[in-house]
Amino acid sequence: MTYDLDHPEIREAVAKLCEGFPGEYWRECDRQTAYPTAFVQALTEGGFLSALIPEAYGGLGIPLSAAAAILEEIHQAGCNAAACHAQMYTMGTVLRHGSQEQKAAYLPKIASGELRLQAFGVTEPTSGTDTTSLRTTARRSGDKYIINGQKIWTSRAEHSDLLLLLARTTSKDQVKKKTDGLSVFLVDMRMVPKRSLSIRPIKTMMNHSATELFFNDMEIPTSSLVGEEGKGFRYILSGMNAERILIAAECIGDAKWFIKKTCNYANERIIFNRPIGQNQGIQFPIARAYSQMRAAELMVREGARLYEAGSTSGEEANLAKLLSADASWAAAEACVQTHGGFGFAEEYDVERKYREARLYQVAPISTNLVLSYVAEHVLGMARSY
Numbered sequence: 001m002t003y004d005l006d007h008p009e010i011r012e013a014v015a016k017l018c019e020g021f022p023g024e025y026w027r028e029c030d031r032q033t034a035y036p037t038a039f040v041q042a043l044t045e046g047g048f049l050s051a052l053i054p055e056a057y058g059g060l061g062i063p064l065s066a067a068a069a070i071l072e073e074i075h076q077a078g079c080n081a082a083a084c085h086a087q088m089y090t091m092g093t094v095l096r097h098g099s100q101e102q103k104a105a106y107l108p109k110i111a112s113g114e115l116r117l118q119a120f121g122v123t124e125p126t127s128g129t130d131t132t133s134l135r136t137t138a139r140r141s142g143d144k145y146i147i148n149g150q151k152i153w154t155s156r157a158e159h160s161d162l163l164l165l166l167a168r169t170t171s172k173d174q175v176k177k178k179t180d181g182l183s184v185f186l187v188d189m190r191m192v193p194k195r196s197l198s199i200r201p202i203k204t205m206m207n208h209s210a211t212e213l214f215f216n217d218m219e220i221p222t223s224s225l226v227g228e229e230g231k232g233f234r235y236i237l238s239g240m241n242a243e244r245i246l247i248a249a250e251c252i253g254d255a256k257w258f259i260k261k262t263c264n265y266a267n268e269r270i271i272f273n274r275p276i277g278q279n280q281g282i283q284f285p286i287a288r289a290y291s292q293m294r295a296a297e298l299m300v301r302e303g304a305r306l307y308e309a310g311s312t313s314g315e316e317a318n319l320a321k322l323l324s325a326d327a328s329w330a331a332a333e334a335c336v337q338t339h340g341g342f343g344f345a346e347e348y349d350v351e352r353k354y355r356e357a358r359l360y361q362v363a364p365i366s367t368n369l370v371l372s373y374v375a376e377h378v379l380g381m382a383r384s385y
């Protein structure tokens with residue numbers, strides 16, 4: 001089947017929805033450090049967050065490029081999909097590796113929004129990027145697993161029913177490869193006793209609903225295990241390419257928002273009796289950011305095309321994430337600089353988007369780690385870690 005990678009009807013529908021959530025809505029959420037519930041609800045009701053869930057499970061069952069178009073459009077409109085994008089792709093691990101029972105029990109409810117799967121617990125304070133050194137353990141005891149440990153930066157845990165959790169089931173010194181012995185669990189956080197799971201919000205430079213989680217003998221049924229015990233690391237990795245392409249699409253949307261906002265302001269602002277955009281010192285950073293964005297956009301599309309063709313799109317997905325995060329950051333810089341003092345004023349939304357765009361140099365994977373992937377896995381240089 002061939003698809004129009006532009007998905008114009010989807011873009012139009014998303015853009016229309018986003019009109020109901022202008023800058024003032026996001027500024028107010030920011031001021032209150034509030035979760036954008038109404039926005040997430042509208043996206044859920046529109047079915048957009050179920051984009052990648054097959055129709056058989058009640059989702060839209062549309063391709064990755066269409067999901068990317070949804071996220072790009074949200075960001076291009078000045079909104080922020082980081083409040084809920086995980087609902088779109090975190091279920092991929094369950095879809096690909098879960099049992100028939102798990103898929104039947106959870107996917108239709110995730111598709112309808114009755115259940116929120118927005119939380120993904122991998123990163124820990126001591127291990128950081130070195131995922132295989134994580135310390136959270138899951139010990140089997142009869143028909144239960146008992147979880148102990150800590151996660152950090154688990155986004156949206158307070159606004160999610162389910163948590164996809166990566167924990168060690170066999171200690172590192174007892175496995176042949178350090179990537180073995182990790183397992184994935186689909187934890188229903190509504191069912192675990194409050195004393196065994198505490199969720200602590202972390203205030204960040206942007207309104208992101210980040211949290212840290214503490215597990216204290218948290219008991220979950222063995223039916224929470226996704227796929228086979230010990231194979232969790234590769235299950236998580238199998239979802240990374242889709243995630244990279246989707247986040248890259250958000251960055252493209254951000255870059256487009258910044259560029260449009262910057263050009264408008266450059267044309268309107270009169271200083272020394274002429275528009276500031278007449279000065280090449282103003283024009284060139286914007287033109288450069290636009291060029292970077294267009295090149296990155298092509299890589300996002302190539303990543304999505306290969307992914308949809310069933311190819312391993314690791315190189316393209318990583319490059320798409322790297323290039324589009326750089327493009328959105330270049331556009332953010334040009335936007336603040338062009339706005340002069342007004343770039344710092346809340347009412348222009350520039351400073352909010354600037355803070356939001358900065359995240360993608362670090363999460364969900366930091367720039368250095370993408371470069372390391374390219375150097376070692378694409379260019380064949382020696383492993384550095």
Ligand SMILES: Cc1cc2nc3c(=O)[nH]c(=O)nc-3n(C[C@H](O)[C@H](O)[C@H](O)COP(=O)(O)OP(=O)(O)OC[C@H]3O[C@@H](n4cnc5c(N)ncnc54)[C@H](O)[C@@H]3O)c2cc1C
Nearest residue numbers: 120121122123128129153154155363364365366368369385
């Ligand atoms: C707002 C926010 C939301 C997040 N949401 C989630 C979430 O929902 N779930 C989740 O599991 N995680 C989440 N993360 C975590 C995120 O994925 C990590 O912050 C990121 O992967 C980097 O890990 P770290 O912070 O531990 O940095 P570290 O691993 O401590 O690294 C610090 C710096 O050193 C660099 N570095 C480390 N090792 C190397 C190396 N070998 N070579 C070169 N440079 C290196 C890194 O690139 C980075 O710049 C979130 C983070 C943030 C800030």
